Amino acid sequence: MNAAVEPSAASPVPEAKPRRRRSARAASEHLPVRIGGMEYARTASTPTRVLGFDQALIWACLFLLSWGLIMVYSATIAMPDNPRFARFGPNFFVYRHALWICMGFVAALITFQVRMDWWEKAAPWLFVVALALLIAVLIPHVGSVINGARRWISLGPMNFQPSEVAKLAVLLYAADYMVRKMEVKERFFRAVLPMGVAVGVVGALLLAQPDMGAFMVIAVIAMGILFLGGVNARMFFLIAAVLVVAFGLMIASSEWRRERIFAYLDPWSEQHALGKGYQLSHSLIAIGRGEVFGVGLGGSIEKLHWLPEAHTDFLLAVIGEEFGLIGVVCVIGLFMWLTRRIMHIGRQAIALDRVFSGLVAQGIGLWMGFQAFINIGVNLGALPTKGLTLPLMSYGGSAILVNLVAIAIVLRVDVENRQLMRGGRA
Structure with missing residues (x-):
């Protein structure tokens, strides 16, 4: 049982x-x-987590800022030995640079809180403000003259450069303009000509300073946004041809610009080595001394009053001397990655039907990439000497501040993209 x-x-x-x-x-x-x-x-089953911002982009920018701060200190520590800078201490420039970076961080944090639709509404007014500043800098006793150029407005102990604000203002205005003219973008006189007139006015004010480098960057930003916005390819190449001819006429009509071109072609000649080719020849000497691995941080000789503007326009030459080919390749690689990443964020925004945000992000990518390309090309002797700083690295208060504001706008575009992809509202 x-x-x-x-x-x-x-x-x-x-x-x-x-x-x-x-x-x-x-x-x-x-x-x-x-x-x-x-x-x-x-x-x-591991839970997925979508980050609210692009950490890699932030870390890349922080690395460039930190490296730039170190190199500015290295390039300026001996400047008080020069009678021209005898009133400054050895830490004066690095402290000033660090202060501008801190101000830039504060401005970037404030900018990051601003929604992109506000920038779209404010774009025309910001363009008007930029024009007013470019006019103000030309007024005697308002604009400061440094090295023969009237490009700065004095703000007590600091100088502010309106052309940096103009780059961002023209970028926002061009993106907003393309969104408004999307239906007539195939018509030259209704879509392209008004934007060309606006850029021409800005260019005339910049050339009066004179600041041809900033005009080149602004022209490339505007032309790039028109192309990315869908302007007909024939019209785009027509605009490019007009700009090339215009810049050629500017060079041909200016004796000192012609001398720069001739000095670029042969910087080692007896006629140019101590004149217009002096900066380029010493930049090449600095990079040549660095060879592959460099002479070590702080070991540069060219920065000891041989290479003019070693902390601004020719900071890459000091990097090449102290860190060698490895350092120069790292800088080029970082800016290539930075530009590619910003352009990707812009394409993502356009794919989400946020055309203004996408064009703004891609315009900032063009700005950073083109200006870095010009600065690196000048330092390596591949392009004629032009007074453009290396973004996020070179000494220059207003440039650093506006660069950080631009990066904050890109991060805002990325955050709004991620919010839409998670099913929320931008």
Whole structure:
């Protein structure tokens, strides 16, 4: 009787329920993934987490800022030995540079809180403000003259350069303009000509300072946004040809600009080595001394009053001397990655039907990439000497501040992209 009641040891019945419980519990802990055919593999269910901002972009910018701060200190520590800078201490320039970076961080944090639709509404007014500043800098006793150029407005102990604000203002205005003219973008006189007139007015004010480098950057930003906004290819090449001819006429009509071109072609000649080719020849000497691995941080000789503007326009030459080919390649690689990443964020915004935000981000990518390209080309002797700083690295207060504001706008575009992709509202 007992044997009839007791279950058999081989019977699967008592084990069926526990096995079903275990399999249900396992199914809740693992997700099936097809490998091939009828086979499945089980993977642990790890929760996905979408970051609210682009950490890699932030770290790249912080690295460039930190490296730039170190190199500005290295390039300026001996400047008080020069009678021209005798009133400054050895830490004067690095402290000033660090102060501008801190101010830039504050401005970037404030900018990051501003929604992109506000920038779209404010773009025309910001353009008007930029024009007013470019006019104000030309007024005597308002604009400060340094090295023969009237490009700065004095703000007590600091100088502010309106052309840096103009780059951002023209960028925002061009993006807003293309969104408004999207329906007539195939018509030259209704879509392209008004934007060309606006850029021409800005260019005339910049050339009066004179600041041809800033005009080149602004022209490339505007032309790039027109192209990315969908302007007809024939019109784009027509605009490019007009700009090339215009810059050629500017160079041909200016004796000192012609001398720069001739000095670029032969910087080692007796005529140019101590004149217009002096900066380029000493930049090449500095980079040549660095060879592959450099002479070490702080070991540069060219920065000891041989290379003019070593902390601004020719900071890369000091990097090349102290860190060698490795350092120069790292700088080029960082700016290539930075430009590519910013352009990707812009394309992502356009794919989400946020055309203004996408054009603004891509315009900032063009700005950073083109200005870095010009500065690196000048330092390496691949391009004629032009007074453009290396973004995020060179000494220059207003440039650093506006660069950080521009990066904050890109991060805002990225955050709004991520919010839309998560199903929220930008």
